[in-house]
Amino acid sequence: xxxxxxxxxxxxxxxxxxxxxxxxxxxxxxxxxxxxxxxxxxxxxxxxxxxxxxxxxxxxxxxxxxxxxxxxxxxxxxxxxxxxxxxxxxxxxxxxxxxxxxxxxxxxxxxxxxxxxxxxxxxxxxxxxxxxxxxxxxxxxxxxxxxxxxxxxxxxxxxxxxxxxxxxxxxxxxxxxxxxxxxxxxxxxxxxxxxxxxxxxxxxxxxxxxxxxxxxxxxxxxxxxxx
Amino acid sequence: xxxxxxxxxxxxxxxxxxxxxxxxxxxxxxxxxxxxxxxxxxxxxxxxxxxxxxxxxxxxxxxxxxxxxxxxxxxxxxxxxxxxxxxxxxxxxxxxxxxxxxxxxxxxxxxxxxxxxxxxxxxxxxxxxxxxxxxxxxxxxxxxxxxxxxxxxxxxxxxxxxxxxxxxxxxxxxxxxxxxxxxxxxxxxxxxxxxxxxxxxxxxxxxxxxxxxxxxxxxxx
Numbered sequence: 001x002x003x004x005x006x007x008x009x010x011x012x013x014x015x016x017x018x019x020x021x022x023x024x025x026x027x028x029x030x031x032x033x034x035x036x037x038x039x040x041x042x043x044x045x046x047x048x049x050x051x052x053x054x055x056x057x058x059x060x061x062x063x064x065x066x067x068x069x070x071x072x073x074x075x076x077x078x079x080x081x082x083x084x085x086x087x088x089x090x091x092x093x094x095x096x097x098x099x100x101x102x103x104x105x106x107x108x109x110x111x112x113x114x115x116x117x118x119x120x121x122x123x124x125x126x127x128x129x130x131x132x133x134x135x136x137x138x139x140x141x142x143x144x145x146x147x148x149x150x151x152x153x154x155x156x157x158x159x160x161x162x163x164x165x166x167x168x169x170x171x172x173x174x175x176x177x178x179x180x181x182x183x184x185x186x187x188x189x190x191x192x193x194x195x196x197x198x199x200x201x202x203x204x205x206x207x208x209x210x211x212x213x214x215x216x217x218x219x220x221x222x223x224x225x226x227x
Numbered sequence: 228x229x230x231x232x233x234x235x236x237x238x239x240x241x242x243x244x245x246x247x248x249x250x251x252x253x254x255x256x257x258x259x260x261x262x263x264x265x266x267x268x269x270x271x272x273x274x275x276x277x278x279x280x281x282x283x284x285x286x287x288x289x290x291x292x293x294x295x296x297x298x299x300x301x302x303x304x305x306x307x308x309x310x311x312x313x314x315x316x317x318x319x320x321x322x323x324x325x326x327x328x329x330x331x332x333x334x335x336x337x338x339x340x341x342x343x344x345x346x347x348x349x350x351x352x353x354x355x356x357x358x359x360x361x362x363x364x365x366x367x368x369x370x371x372x373x374x375x376x377x378x379x380x381x382x383x384x385x386x387x388x389x390x391x392x393x394x395x396x397x398x399x400x401x402x403x404x405x406x407x408x409x410x411x412x413x414x415x416x417x418x419x420x421x422x423x424x425x426x427x428x429x430x431x432x433x434x435x436x437x438x439x440x441x442x443x444x445x446x447x448x
Contacts, residue, residue: 074312077448100314108305112237114244126233127313127320153244 026052026176028073028208032082035068042068046082048225052176055199055209055219060227066212067107069227070179073210074104086177100129103175105183109162113155117141117165120154121172130174140168144194159186167195170202178202180211230315231323238327241300248296253335256289260343271348278347279357279408283401286336286361290368291393293332295386297324297376298443308447317440325373325436333365349412356411360404363424370431371396377442400427 027049034044042065050056058066071077073084075091075098084091091098111120118137125132141150144164154162163186170178178199184192192215199209199219211217242249263281264274301307310320340361344354375393379385407420 076308076311096314096316099312102312104308104312106305106308108303108308110305110309112241112304112306114241115237119240123233123237124309126236127230127310127315129230129314 026206026208027085027087028177028210029085029088030073030082031085033069033072033084034080034082035065035072035077036080037065037068041080043227044081050208050210050223052206052208053203053221055203055211055217055222057217057222057224058210058212058227059214059224064227066227067181070104070106070181070210070212074102074179075099076104101176102179103170103173103177104179104181105166105170106181109166111154111162111165114153116151116153117146117157117168118150120165121169124169125172128173130172132172137168137172140171141165143171144168144191160188160191163187164191167191167198170198176206177208178210180209182213183211184213184215184217228319230313231319231326234310234320234323235327235330238324239330242327242331249293249331252289252293252332253339255292256285256336257339257343259285259288261346264346274347275349275353275412276409278344278349278353279405279412281347282340282343282357283360283364283405283408286365287368287397287401289336290332290365290372291390291397293328294372294376294393295379295389297328297373298380298446299376302380302446307443311444311447317444318436321373321377321440321443322436325369325439328373329366329369333361333369336365337361349408353408353412356417357408359421360407360424363421363428364400364404367400367424367427367431368397370428370435371400373439374435374442377439377446380443380446400424403427 029047029049031047033046035042035046046069048056058069060066068077072079075084075095086098086101111117112123115123118134118141121137121140122132122134125137138150141147144167146161146164146168149157149161154165157165163183166183183195187195196217196219199211202209203219203221260282263277267273267277298307301310311317313320337358340358341354344357349357372389372393374396375389378392379389382388403420403423407417407424410420411417
C-alpha cells in the first residue's frame with residue numbers, strides 16, 4: 001500500500017497520512033510544525049499522524065529538512081511553532097515516558113569505538129533501562145551476521161557491520177517507536193533485506209517506524225511523505 | 228540511580244581501554260611538581276613555603292588538561308544524543324560523567340599528593356592537610372569544569388575559551404586549598420579554610436549538574 005502525498009510548504013496545510021486505526025492509543029501526531037534553520041524556513045504547517053503498525057517514509061532532496069523533521073519528532077530540537085504529540089499528549093509534558101518508547105538512530109552510529117559490539121549493546125541496555133541477558137544480546141548480534149565478531153572493539157568493524165550492530169540494538173531495545181535516519185546507508189543487499197524484515201516484524205508487532213531513505217523500501221504498510 | 232552507575236562504569240571502561248589520554252594529565256601533575264624542587268634547588272625552607280601553591284596550581288592545570296574530553300567524544304560520535312534520548316534524567320547522566328571524570332583525574336592527585344609532598348619536605352601533618360584539601364577541592368574542580376566543557380561543546384578552539392571561562396571560577400578553590408596547607412604549616416587554625424572549601428563543594432554539588440545538563444542540551448539541539 002503506497003499512499004504518496006506531496007507536501008508543499010504552505011502554511012497550515014495538513015498532510016494527513018493515517019488510515020483509520022484499530023488501536024488509537026499508540027499514535028504519534030504532529031500539528032502545524034514549522035522549522036527554521038538560520039534564515040531559511042524549511043517547512044511550515046506540517047502535520048502528520050501515524051498509528052500503530054504503520055511506517056512513514058520521509059522522502060525529499062538533500063537539505064530539504066528530513067533530518068530536522070526527525071529531530072523535532074524525537075524532541076531533540078524544538079520546532080519554531082507547532083507541537084508533537086505521543087498518545088495525545090505533548091512530548092514535552094513527560095519526555096522521559098516518551099523516550100522510554102522511542103529509539104532514534106541518527107547519522108552518527110553512537111557506538112563507542114573502544115568497546116566491543118556486545119559491550120555497546122549492554123551499555124545501551126543499561127542506560128535505556130532494558131533487561132538484556134548475555135544470551136539475548138549474543139543472539140541478536142548473531143542474527144545480523146556478527147557471529148565471531150561480538151568481542152571485537154567496534155573500530156575493527158566496517159561501516160556496514162557497525163550498522164548491523166545498530167540493527168541488533170533495534171531488536172533488543174523494546175521501543176514502540178523507531179525513528180531512523182538513513183538506516184539503509186552502508187548496508188549490503190542482504191543486510192538491506194534483513195533490515196526490511198526487521199522493520200516488518202516490528203510493524204506487525206504493533207510498532208511504529210519513521211524513516212528517511214533515498215532508496216525504494218519494500219515494506220508493507222508504508223506511507224510516503226514527500227517533503 | 229542505576230543509570231548513573233551505568234554511565235560511570237561505561238566511562239571508566241572507556242578510560243581503561245585508552246589509558247594514555249588519562250595518564251597524560253596525571254603525568255603532567257607529577258612532572259611539574261617534581262621539576263620545581265629540581266629547578267629551585269635544595270632549600271628546604273623555601274620549598275616548604277612554595278609547596279602548597281605549586282602543588283595546587285599543578286592540580287588545577289592538570290584537571291584543566293583533561294576537561295575538554297568530558298563530553299567532546301560523546302558529542303562527536305552521537306552518544307550524547309542517545310544519552311539525551313534515554314529514559315533517564317539528563318542531570319543524573321551528567322552527574323555520572325562528572326563523577327567518572329573525578330575518579331580518573333581528581334582521585335589520583337589526592338593519592339599522589341603525599342609522595343609529591345615529600346619532595347617539598349612537608350611534614351606528616353601538612354601532608355594530611357594537603358590530602359584533605361585536595362579531597363575536598365578536586366571534586367569542585369571537576370564540577371565547575373563540566374560547565375565549561377559543556378558550554379564549549381562543538382566550538383572550534385573551544386579549549387582556550389573553556390580555560391578563560393573556568394579559571395576565574397577555580398581561583399577561590401586555589402586560594403582556600405593552598406591557604407589551608409600554608410596556614411597549617413605556620414601553626415594557624417585551618418578550620419575556616421576547610422569550612423569554605425566544604426561550602427564550595429556543597430554549592431557546586433547542588434547547582435552544577437543542572438547547569439551542565441542544560442548546557443549539554445543546548446549544545447546538541
